[in-house]
Amino acid sequence: MSHASILQKIRDIRPLHQAHARVIVSNLSENVFLCNRLMNAYASCGLVSKSQIIFSQIPSKNLVSWTIFLSGLKKNDRFFEVAEVFNEMMVLKIRPNDITIATVLPAFGKLGRVLLGKSVHCYWIKRNFGGNVFVETGLVDMYSKFGCMRIARNVFDNMTVRNVVSWNAIISGYSNNGYGGEALQMFRWMKRNGLSGDIFTAMSLISLEDFRLGIEIHSLVVRSGYENDPLIRTALMGSYINGNFVDDAYRIFKGITKKDLVAWTLMLKGFSKSGNWRRTLEHFKKMMGEDKIALDYVSLITMLSGCSCFGALEQGRGMHGLVLKTGFQDDLFVGSAVIDMYANCASMIDAKKYFGGMVEKDVVCWNTLISGYGMIGRGNEAIDTFLKMKSSGVSPDESTLVSVLCACSHAGLVEQGLRIFDQMTKVWHLIPSLKHYACVVDLLGRSGRINDAYSLTKRMHLQPGLEIYSSLLTACKIHRNFELGDEISQKLVELNPNDAGHYILLSNMYALAGNWDCARMSRVSLKSNNLKKNPGLSSMEINGEMFTFMASQIDHPHYLEIRDFLQGLILKIKAAGYEPDTNSVLLDVSDDVKRDILFHHSEKLAIAFGLMKTKPGSVVRITKNLRICDDCHIASKFVSKVYARVLIIKDANRFHVFRDGICSCRDWW
DNA sequence: TTAGGGTTAG
Numbered sequence: 001m002s003h004a005s006i007l008q009k010i011r012d013i014r015p016l017h018q019a020h021a022r023v024i025v026s027n028l029s030e031n032v033f034l035c036n037r038l039m040n041a042y043a044s045c046g047l048v049s050k051s052q053i054i055f056s057q058i059p060s061k062n063l064v065s066w067t068i069f070l071s072g073l074k075k076n077d078r079f080f081e082v083a084e085v086f087n088e089m090m091v092l093k094i095r096p097n098d099i100t101i102a103t104v105l106p107a108f109g110k111l112g113r114v115l116l117g118k119s120v121h122c123y124w125i126k127r128n129f130g131g132n133v134f135v136e137t138g139l140v141d142m143y144s145k146f147g148c149m150r151i152a153r154n155v156f157d158n159m160t161v162r163n164v165v166s167w168n169a170i171i172s173g174y175s176n177n178g179y180g181g182e183a184l185q186m187f188r189w190m191k192r193n194g195l196s197g198d199i200f201t202a203m204s205l206i207s208l209e210d211f212r213l214g215i216e217i218h219s220l221v222v223r224s225g226y227e228n229d230p231l232i233r234t235a236l237m238g239s240y241i242n243g244n245f246v247d248d249a250y251r252i253f254k255g256i257t258k259k260d261l262v263a264w265t266l267m268l269k270g271f272s273k274s275g276n277w278r279r280t281l282e283h284f285k286k287m288m289g290e291d292k293i294a295l296d297y298v299s300l301i302t303m304l305s306g307c308s309c310f311g312a313l314e315q316g317r318g319m320h321g322l323v324l325k326t327g328f329q330d331d332l333f334v335g336s337a338v339i340d341m342y343a344n345c346a347s348m349i350d351a352k353k354y355f356g357g358m359v360e361k362d363v364v365c366w367n368t369l370i371s372g373y374g375m376i377g378r379g380n381e382a383i384d385t386f387l388k389m390k391s392s393g394v395s396p397d398e399s400t401l402v403s404v405l406c407a408c409s410h411a412g413l414v415e416q417g418l419r420i421f422d423q424m425t426k427v428w429h430l431i432p433s434l435k436h437y438a439c440v441v442d443l444l445g446r447s448g449r450i451n452d453a454y455s456l457t458k459r460m461h462l463q464p465g466l467e468i469y470s471s472l473l474t475a476c477k478i479h480r481n482f483e484l485g486d487e488i489s490q491k492l493v494e495l496n497p498n499d500a501g502h503y504i505l506l507s508n509m510y511a512l513a514g515n516w517d518c519a520r521m522s523r524v525s526l527k528s529n530n531l532k533k534n535p536g537l538s539s540m541e542i543n544g545e546m547f548t549f550m551a552s553q554i555d556h557p558h559y560l561e562i563r564d565f566l567q568g569l570i571l572k573i574k575a576a577g578y579e580p581d582t583n584s585v586l587l588d589v590s591d592d593v594k595r596d597i598l599f600h601h602s603e604k605l606a607i608a609f610g611l612m613k614t615k616p617g618s619v620v621r622i623t624k625n626l627r628i629c630d631d632c633h634i635a636s637k638f639v640s641k642v643y644a645r646v647l648i649i650k651d652a653n654r655f656h657v658f659r660d661g662i663c664s665c666r667d668w669w
Numbered sequence: 670t671t672a673g674g675g676t677t678a679g
Contacts, residue, residue: 102670137670156677168671200671205672234673241674265674298675305676343677367677374678402678436678467679624673653679 013045030059036068043072068102074107082107083116098124098132105138109145117142131159137166149182156669164195172204172359180208195344198228205236230256234263241270265299272306277539277546280306281315295326297334304337311623311650313345314544320354328359343372345622346648348654363389363397371403376655379411383420398433403441405439410654412668416448432460438467445475446668450484466495473505473627482513500526502630517586538606538624542613549605554596558609566608581631602647603632611643619646627651627669637661 023034035058042050055069056062056545073082086104089096096104105665108117121139142151156162156170167190174183187205188258188459190197199219204215219368226232234250240249248661256263264287271280284303287293300323307316320338328334334359342351351372355365366389374384386404389396401424421440438462444453453472457464469492476485488524489506496502539548540615549556556562570578572596577668585594598604603624610620628651630634637648649656655662 090671132670134670139670167672172671189670198671203672231673236673238673260673262674267674269674275673296674301675308676319671333676338676339677364677369677371678399678404678470679485672502671 006155011169011500013047013096032060032062032065036062036065039065039072040068041393042481043075046076048072048076048078051240051412059439063094063097063100066094067103067127067518070100071103074103075662079110079140083111083113087318095127096120096123098135102132102134104137105135105142108501109142112146114146114148117146125631131161133159133161133166135162137169138280140166140169140173144169144176148177149179150172160287162193164190164198167195168204170201171201173267175208176206179293183208191328196220196223199232200228202226202660206239210381218226218450229261230258230263234260234266237263237266237270241266241273244274246270246274246276255561261293261299264293265302265372268299268306272302272309275537277310277312281546294323297328298330300326300328300334301337308337308341308344310539310541310546311345311621312540312541312544312546313342313621314349316341316345317350318544320350330359331360332358332360332362332365335361336368339365339368339372343368343375343513344650346376346650348372348376349380360396361392363394366394367397369401370400370407374403374410374654375666376406376657377410377649377666379407379413379416382407382411382414383413386420396428396430398430398436401430401432402435405436409439409443409446410665410669411513412447412666414443414449417443434462434465434467437462437464442471442475445471446478448475448479449482450475450479454484454661466492466499469495470502473502474511477505477509477512480512482509485509497529503529511587512583520588533593536624536626540610540620540622542610547606548603549609551602551605552600553602553605556605561612562605565612566599566604568637569608569611572642573635576638577589578635578638581634583630585631598631601629601632602634603628607636607639607647607655610647611639611645619643619648621648622650624649627653633663633667633669637663 002383015609020038023031023038035054039054040052041455042048042054051072058065066085066545070082070085073079073085073495082104083668086096089100097318101120104120105117108120116469136155139155142150143149145153152173156166159166166184171183171186174180174186183204187197187201195298199221202217202221202224205220221227221232233256237249237252239254240246250267253267264283267283268287268666270278271283275474288295294604301318303319304316304323306312307319323329323334323338335354336383337353338350342354351369355369356363356602358365366385369431370382370385370389371568373379373385377502382404386396386400389400402566403419404420405417408414408420418440419434425432437456441453441457444450444456450472451521453475457468457472469488473485473492476482477489486506486509489502489509491498493506503522507519507522507526510516510522510564517601536551537548539546541547547558553559580595582591582598583596585597587594587597589597603622606622607620610622613618628649635650636658638654638661639645640647640658647658656669
């Protein structure tokens, strides 16, 4: 057999090294044809560096050498280098052919290199002699990854030849971009064209989370013989987790004989998404212990983001340690997850320290740090960080503006926020989105300029949506503007009749206005629509263990000791001047009942438990899933003074740091 | 030429 045909078949490293040695011994190491085959074989074994060395030593590279080198990089997920090498080709005026183009398009899609992708598309149109199903499918896939579904569809519609891969590209494109209906329509159209779909089609359809498709997908999976395919199973798990059916996902997980990293990581997300931190931790320990799974950057990010959501600082520090141990400290994604974890655990010193130690910082890292300062009410430091970011040469993006505006809003820096908004839109030519407008409405509304906020929503070039009206309604509630509040609430309910939050806000507002009939009516419509209010939960981590408290939860394992402690606590803070704010109880009941409800708020249970179980003088950290109520806010200030403790409470919006009778939010929230 | 898990802002 010739050297060439041997090389084509080799897919193992050892025989490949032997064959390579023979090529060298036979004095053939300058033969382009053989070198190309060698490069291909090395890349297929995952040894891109070898392939790179051979490529650099070929004296007269041809187009095939370049294409094989690019394809090796792509096969090994080295997309950034694909773009670099392709650019080099362009500089050297080497003209790519159809195969080269079909090779690089997916890399451009994954990298989000829109301009580069479009210019290659133009080049291909100019020199095209007819259709090419590989290039066209690559284009459909690339534009789908860019989120440009119109262009993707246009390319797809103009294809003269389509295979199952082309159909999969357009179906997954629609599915990944949130167009479930269109994905389904294309699937039906594909079937009418005589194609039944394969495992890729099934994966895209599974991720649609449309359970009505169940039987159809199931039969497709069975027919294609992939019923037990681990990929199909993990896709199903993901779908269940997105739909909040964690136990169903876990059932599938248990049935997988060889569980890989993706399956393990998915369950981490599932447990933490369902609010079960204890189970998340148990799962993680199992994953690290008995199954000895090596962590990668995605699994690290998943755990870090869990610690961040639950405010689990001790566990978070442990994860930080694992980041260093596994060598991911220079990864940008992991970096922003670490910064976010520290920021969400109210430890800005650690967040800033990690940020400072990063070799390279991208826009997400900066944004994370800015919003971290924002959440804790350190608005000036957020603005300062924003200015440093600009002078360091990193361009702000849409999220930067959201982070800065939020920070200004939390700190009451109205003029500064408005100035930055003005500058970003006029000088940086950033087109404001609904989110930006929602931030500005929030900024104006909180400071009492409700009319300015309202007229902005009428002036802007976009149709106001849920976000804008929610911000307005919150402002109406804070500043007791019941008339406008009523008008806005009606709009919110019309826009989304299934959101319990709007009914609650409306009911609370009527209650504040003393209009108990309307308040009751709003709660009745909540019930008649079968909607449930999210229960208020406060949680805290003590010695790495998470404790969760729900309002009036008398069956809590620590209830009796908490109740006794709480009685003493109330007496002590009352002696210091605390008066229960019964207005915070938006129910039409007697003052005695109101006080009883107030004293059993989840925050107060958590505070009592925290004071009992932690060392005197140490910081008590609590995370609440909803906004902290007025009375708990007042009580926390007294507790911080009377017990000489720092209380850090994170609510749905921001942090409140109570120290010596004062809150860091300066009662601005 | 198509594939499952991931970071910021509300």
